[in-house]
Amino acid sequence: MRIYAHDFDRDLLSSTTTFRYPLFSAAALISSAWAGFDPAFDLFEDWDFLIRLAQRGDFIRVPRITCEVRHIKGADSIVLSSPEGSPAFRRAKLQVWRKHGVDNDLFANVFESEKRRAITLEGNLVEARGAHNRLEQEVARLDRDKHSLIAQISALNERLNETLMRNSHLEGANAEIRGALDGANRERYAAVARIQQLETALDADLAELQRTNGALQGEVVRLQNLLDTIFQSRTWKLHTIVERVKGRG
Secondary structure, X not given: OOOOOOOOOHHHHHHOOOOOOOOHHHOHHHHHHHOOOOOOOOOOHHHHHHHHXXXXXXXXXXXOXXXXXXXXXXXXOHXXXXXXXXXXXXXXXXXXXXXXXXXXHHHHHHHHHHHHHHHHHHHHHHHHHHHHHHHHHHHHHHHHHHHHHHHHXXXXXXXXXXXXXXXXXXXXXXXXXXXXXXXXXXXXXHHHHHHHHHHHHHHHHHHHHHHXXXXXXXXXXXXXXXHHHHHHOHHHHHHHHHHXXXXXX
């Protein structure tokens, strides 16, 4: 698709037939108001009409698409049978120029206008090429950054996989440790319970031993008192004297 758009220029319209200016379809509805087409033309009767119409006022360009032209393969037209550069095409243009008095001054004005336009377009093209080159450089840099990021992501994925595997191994080891700790805790609880049982039994034995020791101490005291009583009795004293007399004292 090609989009043609240009502000009105009477000299340029008079100098050449161009799609940069209103197509005849844009003015066909009012053609009868100015005596229609010139029957002397076999080619460019619409161009001639637009020049005559422009002599009555300026065209105002509407900045949007107002008409579409489609070229159909195999279709025929009078322009296609007399293409640009052909003798018939040249004669038709000369006929329009002669009718409207197009002279060298007009062509000079058009040339200067088109030269300025060409210079502007060339400047825009240079800027566009510069922007295009900058965009290419930026795209190349972004492409390098993309490959670098892909490599980094790949390395991170490898590290992530390694970390996940290590985490899996650690989880397995942690489960084993937890199992061992659970077993050790069970054994510790059993040992603590056994120790508590032994402490309870030991406390009972100690209490019993203390009771027995107290009883023995009481018996010792009783016997000692009994001996003291015996030693202090007259009978023991007489026994002692008799034993001395017998030579056994």
